[in-house]
Amino acid sequence: MSNRWFAGSLKAALVFAAGISTAVCQDALNFEAEDAVLSGTVVDTALAGYSGTGYVTGFDEATDKLTFTVTSDSLKLYDISVRYAGIYGEKRTSMILNGGSSSEVYFAASDTWATAEGGQVLLEEGDNTIDFVSNWGWYLIDSITLTPSAPRPPHDINTSLVNPNANANAYALYDYLISIYGKNILSGQQDLAFANWITENIGKTPAVVSVDLMDYSPSRVEFQGNIATTMEDAITHHRRGGIVSVLWHWNAPTGLYNTDEQPWWSGFYTRATDFNVATALADTTNANYTLIIRDIDAIAVQLKRLQRAGVPVLFRPLHEAEGGWFWWGAQGAEPAKKLWDLLYDRLTNHHCINNLIWTWNSLAADWYPGNSTVDILSADVYSQGHGPMSSEYNQLYELGGGKKLIAATEVGAAPLPDLLQAYQADWVYFAVWGSQFIDNPQWNPVDVLKKIYNDEYVLTLDEIQGWAGK
Numbered sequence: 001m002s003n004r005w006f007a008g009s010l011k012a013a014l015v016f017a018a019g020i021s022t023a024v025c026q027d028a029l030n031f032e033a034e035d036a037v038l039s040g041t042v043v044d045t046a047l048a049g050y051s052g053t054g055y056v057t058g059f060d061e062a063t064d065k066l067t068f069t070v071t072s073d074s075l076k077l078y079d080i081s082v083r084y085a086g087i088y089g090e091k092r093t094s095m096i097l098n099g100g101s102s103s104e105v106y107f108a109a110s111d112t113w114a115t116a117e118g119g120q121v122l123l124e125e126g127d128n129t130i131d132f133v134s135n136w137g138w139y140l141i142d143s144i145t146l147t148p149s150a151p152r153p154p155h156d157i158n159t160s161l162v163n164p165n166a167n168a169n170a171y172a173l174y175d176y177l178i179s180i181y182g183k184n185i186l187s188g189q190q191d192l193a194f195a196n197w198i199t200e201n202i203g204k205t206p207a208v209v210s211v212d213l214m215d216y217s218p219s220r221v222e223f224q225g226n227i228a229t230t231m232e233d234a235i236t237h238h239r240r241g242g243i244v245s246v247l248w249h250w251n252a253p254t255g256l257y258n259t260d261e262q263p264w265w266s267g268f269y270t271r272a273t274d275f276n277v278a279t280a281l282a283d284t285t286n287a288n289y290t291l292i293i294r295d296i297d298a299i300a301v302q303l304k305r306l307q308r309a310g311v312p313v314l315f316r317p318l319h320e321a322e323g324g325w326f327w328w329g330a331q332g333a334e335p336a337k338k339l340w341d342l343l344y345d346r347l348t349n350h351h352c353i354n355n356l357i358w359t360w361n362s363l364a365a366d367w368y369p370g371n372s373t374v375d376i377l378s379a380d381v382y383s384q385g386h387g388p389m390s391s392e393y394n395q396l397y398e399l400g401g402g403k404k405l406i407a408a409t410e411v412g413a414a415p416l417p418d419l420l421q422a423y424q425a426d427w428v429y430f431a432v433w434g435s436q437f438i439d440n441p442q443w444n445p446v447d448v449l450k451k452i453y454n455d456e457y458v459l460t461l462d463e464i465q466g467w468a469g470k
């Protein structure tokens with residue numbers, strides 16, 4: 001329920017190498033693009049400053065690509081970086097390892113040669129291929145560098161929740177998550193109905209079910225009445241021993257265009273409303289600030305139902321803020337952070353809601369509301385191929401200084417456990433999006449889901465029973 005295709009990528013956004021390391025590392029492997037195998041792409045020399053004898057350009061058709069063959073002396077994890085020029089503006093490329101898992105590399109706009117971090121690749125002993133395929137296209141690639149990854153130190157997660165009054169249920173969940181972190185991943189699914197689809201089709205039930213507060217947004221209730229039932233779904237999953245996550249496609253409080261192109265029910269999208277979060281928050285006496293409070297208070301009613309029912313909640317409001325496609329992220333980082341602080345303060349200190357584990361969902365450091373209001377860091381990643389999403393994981397690891405749990409709160413494709421472990425991408429849980437993803441064989445073939453759901457590393461509902469007492 002968002003610009004999923006961009007959602008995946010955006011995430012990529014963000015943390016960037018300030019420059020090229022000048023250290024000469026013995027183990028680093030460097031490969032020139034112009035020496036690689038080109039398909040639909042060409043070598044050029046017009047932009048000065050390239051290394052070797054040129055660079056590769058002409059990524060204009062969707063299938064245009066560049067294939068490196070790289071050799072490793074053993075099965076080994078490497079950090080990969082790409083020397084590129086983004087002379088046509090910011091772009092994305094798809095990086096495909098050995099014809100299998102695909103990830104995205106973000107190229108910031110640049111007039112000249114720059115370095116982009118591409119996360120990590122696990123090379124097999126012997127020859128490996130790394131393809132760079134158009135994606136957005138229109139960029140230049142000069143070379144790539146592979147450096148063996150440093151092993152990750154043991155996890156050292158802060159054992160305190162940010163809310164000093166967090167209740168025993170919240171701590172039971174948080175303690176449990178810390179206890180499995182780095183040892184297992186919890187399986188998860190968006191929407192109870194799709195979790196039940198997994199039970200029927202895969203024979204296992206996800207440990208985590210994520211539900212949406214969307215239909216409790218007052219500006220939707222105005223149109224459709226009180227039709228939402230997701231709090232009941234959350235309680236149902238809790239009662240069968242599961243873990244609950246809650247997000248909120250917050251329909252803008254007012255200012256919905258409500259046209260054929262932008263109907264009222266798209267009202268969480270920037271494109272469907274002229275509601276301006278920056279001006280609304282600038283002045284606490286204006287009518288739109290009051291409407292924001294009205295909406296938070298409406299959501300508080302629902303969260304209190306969960307609190308009363310003893311359900312601890314992985315709470316993920318203002319998701320994908322940095323993408324800008326939702327109104328809460330449309331005016332940049334500052335208003336989004338201000339709204340986060342307001343939500344935290346209003347729900348915690350005014351409504352005394354103490355069952356929440358606060359889950360932030362953007363990667364970029366300048367969007368981060370800060371350590372004192374965030375318990376879990378997370379990303380929504382839409383890439384095909386069941387990869388470990390290690391680039392996003394590593395960015396979040398940096399963001400929290402290794403002190404915060406990290407979750408893959410929305411994915412298009414469920415990750416393969418052997419890759420997660422090989423890449424040390426210790427996501428505490430993953431949750432696959434519902435419609436068009438979990439039930440779509442292009443994203444999640446049933447045999448792959450069965451393999452994932454039956455893997456020892458992946459915890460399912462039957463395997464987590466009694467977690468609150470563990």
Ligand SMILES: *[C@@H]1O[C@H](CO)[C@@H](O)[C@H](O)[C@H]1NC(C)=O
Pocket residue numbers: 158159160161162163371372403
């Ligand atoms: C752990 O989190 C608590 C609550 O946010 C905070 O007060 C404390 O400073 C944190 N400790 C460390 C070592 O970061």
Ligand SMILES: *[C@@H]1O[C@H](CO)[C@@H](O)[C@H](O)[C@H]1NC(C)=O
Pocket residue numbers: 254255256274275276279286287288
């Ligand atoms: C409140 O938001 C609506 C919708 O964007 C806008 O038309 C109106 O001018 C805003 N009111 C104030 C006081 O800013």
Ligand SMILES: *[C@@H]1O[C@H](CO)[C@@H](O)[C@H](O)[C@H]1NC(C)=O
Pocket residue numbers: 368370371399400401402403
């Ligand atoms: C959050 O805490 C980590 C670990 O202590 C630290 O490295 C990081 O700089 C902190 N972030 C902010 C924004 O203060």
Ligand SMILES: [Ca+2]
Pocket residue numbers: 032033034050051052053054055141142143
């Ligand atoms: Ca070159």
